[in-house]
Amino acid sequence: MEIYLPIAGLPVNFFILMSLGLVVGFLSGMFGVGGGFLMTPMLMLLGIPPAVAVASEANHILAASFSGFLAHMRRLNVDFLMGFILLTGGIVGSILGVFLLKYLLMIGQEEIFISLSYIFILTFVGIWMLWESLNTLKKVNKGKINKLHEHIWLHGLPFKIKFRKSHLYISIIPPIFIGFVVGVLSSIMGVGGGFILVPAMIYILGMPTQVVIGTSLLQIVFVTSVSTIMHSYINQTVDVVLSSLLLVGAVIGAQIGTRVMVKLKGEQIRFLLAIIIIIVAVVLIGEILVTPKEAFIVESIKENI
Amino acid sequence: MKSFIVIFLFFVQIYQSWARELLLTDIVDKDINITASFDGAKIIIYGVIDPKLHKDSILIINVLGPSSHLKIRKKEKYAGIWLAGKNEMVFTNAPGYFASANNLNTLKSIDNKILKEFNIGWDNLIINTNNSKNDNNLDIYKNLLKSYYQNRGLYHITSNIAVLGEALFRAEFILPAITPTGTYNVKSFLLSNNGKLISSATNSIKVSKEGLAEDLSDYSIEHPFLYGLLAALGAIMAGYIGSEVFRRI
Numbered sequence: 001m002e003i004y005l006p007i008a009g010l011p012v013n014f015f016i017l018m019s020l021g022l023v024v025g026f027l028s029g030m031f032g033v034g035g036g037f038l039m040t041p042m043l044m045l046l047g048i049p050p051a052v053a054v055a056s057e058a059n060h061i062l063a064a065s066f067s068g069f070l071a072h073m074r075r076l077n078v079d080f081l082m083g084f085i086l087l088t089g090g091i092v093g094s095i096l097g098v099f100l101l102k103y104l105l106m107i108g109q110e111e112i113f114i115s116l117s118y119i120f121i122l123t124f125v126g127i128w129m130l131w132e133s134l135n136t137l138k139k140v141n142k143g144k145i146n147k148l149h150e151h152i153w154l155h156g157l158p159f160k161i162k163f164r165k166s167h168l169y170i171s172i173i174p175p176i177f178i179g180f181v182v183g184v185l186s187s188i189m190g191v192g193g194g195f196i197l198v199p200a201m202i203y204i205l206g207m208p209t210q211v212v213i214g215t216s217l218l219q220i221v222f223v224t225s226v227s228t229i230m231h232s233y234i235n236q237t238v239d240v241v242l243s244s245l246l247l248v249g250a251v252i253g254a255q256i257g258t259r260v261m262v263k264l265k266g267e268q269i270r271f272l273l274a275i276i277i278i279i280v281a282v283v284l285i286g287e288i289l290v291t292p293k294e295a296f297i298v299e300s301i302k303e304n305i
Numbered sequence: 306m307k308s309f310i311v312i313f314l315f316f317v318q319i320y321q322s323w324a325r326e327l328l329l330t331d332i333v334d335k336d337i338n339i340t341a342s343f344d345g346a347k348i349i350i351y352g353v354i355d356p357k358l359h360k361d362s363i364l365i366i367n368v369l370g371p372s373s374h375l376k377i378r379k380k381e382k383y384a385g386i387w388l389a390g391k392n393e394m395v396f397t398n399a400p401g402y403f404a405s406a407n408n409l410n411t412l413k414s415i416d417n418k419i420l421k422e423f424n425i426g427w428d429n430l431i432i433n434t435n436n437s438k439n440d441n442n443l444d445i446y447k448n449l450l451k452s453y454y455q456n457r458g459l460y461h462i463t464s465n466i467a468v469l470g471e472a473l474f475r476a477e478f479i480l481p482a483i484t485p486t487g488t489y490n491v492k493s494f495l496l497s498n499n500g501k502l503i504s505s506a507t508n509s510i511k512v513s514k515e516g517l518a519e520d521l522s523d524y525s526i527e528h529p530f531l532y533g534l535l536a537a538l539g540a541i542m543a544g545y546i547g548s549e550v551f552r553r554i
Contacts, residue, residue, distance in 0.1 A: 251547025
């Protein structure tokens with residue numbers, strides 16, 4: 001069944017969108033990642049213009065992450081204090097990111113910068129996470145009891161606060177900084193940043209994996225609300241028919257993802273997320289190595305430029 | 306049924322004015338509406354030529370979609386990886402759709418001047434660019450744009466003008482589902498076999514969104530902030546409903 005998308009300007013199959021939404025919702029509920037890094041290439045494959053894909057996705061991820069967030073909140077897996085500190089850094093970072101993107105666009109190097117930094121971060125995070133989770137799984141099997149988290153020098157910086165939910169007593173400087181970096185990256189790359197935020201909270205802040213997922217979703221809810229409104233206000237690229245079709249699957253998927261997640265151990269979740277991140281990185285690397293079917297990009301621009 | 310009445314009225318109209326005009330054309334459906342189930346459309350053109358001219362005259366019909374600014378960037382290989390490079394060109398009046406039909410078996414026998422003058426085929430379509438200094442690259446970019454259009458069904462060239470009897474002709478053009486909205490101009494030319502223009506006619510078609518598709522895209526442009534706010538609230542509501550429903554099952 002084909003449905004015409006009014007803003008994107010083309011018809012798309014109803015069932016394809018439903019199942020895409022379901023998969024991404026599942027990932028969102030299970031890993032606390034928005035799924036934008038998976039969805040953007042998929043929607044573009046269906047022929048949806050990139051600007052519309054990114055903007056409508058923000059709207060759809062908002063539904064998925066809010067659905068997942070509520071499920072995690074009921075299980076008391078959200079650290080609100082940590083979430084708001086991350087967000088403060090995130091807002092400053094995303095504003096700065098918009099200016100950085102403008103500068104990169106001006107010198108005409110944004111494509112190289114964005115695709116290479118994207119691939120680099122994904123590969124690095126994926127491999128690191130895979131290595132770490134495999135080691136932990138091995139240790140658990142041998143019966144060695146793990147420390148709650150490693151204490152690193154960053155935690156000893158001034159302005160220490162107690163984060164009850166995360167069982168932490170650390171400086172607020174690292175969370176602000178992480179939020180800032182994620183904000184910059186999400187502005188430039190047009191992604192929610194969950195796939196960077198989740199590993200950063202686990203490995204740099206030392207938060208328990210289950211709390212990380214709920215808290216990451218809180219952050220994603222805020223980021224995607226703002227970007228839905230901004231994309232609509234500035235570019236008029238939010239296609240609500242597209243996002244509605246995606247979000248039906250997404251809210252269901254997010255609930256299922258949350259249920260699966262609570263049955264798994266932290267290191268198992270990290271292992272699975274690592275695999276997914278590595279798969280996406282490999283696909284992206286393949287994309288720039290293989291000769292493209294269309295060796296050009298055509299975009300419609302506003303007049304008087 | 307509607308189209309039959311249109312065709313009937315059209316013939317009545319042609320019959321009345323036949324004596325004066327050498328070429329007359331009309332379109333069956335001048336308003337193409339894009340609704341929620343839109344999956345492409347067909348433009349059907351009927352016309353009549355003075356029967357004395359029918360033999361060995363050249364008939365050309367061009368359909369040009371609404372024009373827009375298009376930026377095209379070439380992807381290039383840098384150290385083994387494919388990236389969109391700095392090289393680009395902006396076409397300032399690229400038609401959103403272009404189809405050209407004629408009644409010729411081969412274009413080879415036709416003078417290049419005629420092909421150029423009447424924009425027969427992509428290579429003879431005139432598209433302006435913003436930069437004059439890159440002129441030697443124009444053909445390269447124009448060819449890239451051609452394959453972009455062809456891959457999406459936005460460019461056709463055919464020789465399928467059907468001739469019915471002595472004076473009537475008919476041509477069809479397929480619009481793909483992604484065809485842009487706006488006014489399409491249908492230009493018909495009747496040439497003598499040595500390329501002299503005998504007569505020409507122009508019709509226009511309006512392709513517009515209708516119903517929900519129209520309301521939504523209008524609202525997104527007229528009230529962009531509210532549209533975004535409602536979209537965000539709608540998503541939050543959907544997330545909430547999903548969560549509540551699942552809590553109970």
